[in-house]
Amino acid sequence: MSESIEQPQSKIDEAKNKVIGSIAETMDLYGVTPAAANLYATMYFKDQMTLDEMREELGMSKPSMSTSVRRLQEIKMVKKTFTPGFRKHTYAAEKDFFRSFMGFYCQMWEREAKMNLDAIEEAQEDFIDVIKDSNSTPDIVATAKKHYDQLEESKTYYHWLNDLAESIRSGKIYEFLPTDQQD
Amino acid sequence: MSESIEQPQSKIDEAKNKVIGSIAETMDLYGVTPAAANLYATMYFKDQMTLDEMREELGMSKPSMSTSVRRLQEIKMVKKTFTPGFRKHTYAAEKDFFRSFMGFYCQMWEREAKMNLDAIEEAQEDFIDVIKDSNSTPDIVATAKKHYDQLEESKTYYHWLNDLAESIRSGKIYEFLPTDQQD
DNA sequence: AAGAAAGTTAAATAAATACTTAATAAATTT
């Protein structure tokens, strides 16, 4: 048999690996570690996996798989599965990318909104103190006012970000942007 | 003067730094380098800046500022400004977070969709070859079909991601999610 | 309850990446 003829199984593996590489690369760009990114992409083609199977399949250490799988659980891209009569823990990838998207972005956006709104609140109080302070020169007061107003305006964005996250979590966004619409 | 009484100017700086730290921290989480994140957050409170002012203000090297500012330009978070009769280049931060959001996410999502759709296309061709191949056992064919279908279904997500990006770029999303709605 | 198997935490190492210094290129002024 000529070596140009590929075995069906290896061709399947090759095809899978193209997709795995691509998914992992994009996850990398979003700040997910390489091990976690490769793991998710690998699990995407599997029903469920144990830590040992992951270690075997990716050729990495077990602790690495353990921490990666936990990180993926945190962003809701992997779920623990219960397998009766089986001692090892089993995990399954979230295959629905819409749900993965939700888990990843909504969490991030809500966190961003909270963190920055908290900081803005504190800063605005400080600016008010400066504005009220009799030691403040007119220039200083004007600057404080300008910054206060800038922050006030920016709040609109963070509220919108929370609204966006909420409309994704609730699924309401799909009324506006249907999932089945082919372009 | 007691040291518990704060000078207005330093109080302003302190307040700004709270927000700068918070903005930079969230940008860090999105994979923007610390230097670029701090730079954007600093510029957020400035009209415009030169590379030397950036270096001075952040206490970092000029090349670091140069590469950071370029990265920020790529994601549309900083724009070059023209200052007549002034030799040095000047740059201004995009103060409208809605525009920053657009620049950052739409670019990422469009890139993700393109990359993964390309990989999927290639992989699907391979799976078809395997399905057609007379050397393939029924098991192999079944697996190839399963993977093909899974990839086919996932395309819906990438098309939706493109639609989402498009609706943000066009501003149509704000018809669905108004920016002024306070919660 | 003791032993074994699986998973996690902690410390150490390896790898990646961000940044700085030094050198080069580009642009503006005299």
Add this chain to the structure above:
DNA sequence: AAATTTATTAAGTATTTATTTAACTTTCTT
């Protein structure tokens, strides 16, 4: 056109981050 100022590229260094090895804890089985 030469010189000076500004910006960028490249090479090297330092820092951070990811991963592994080793120790420990938990959980299950006999």
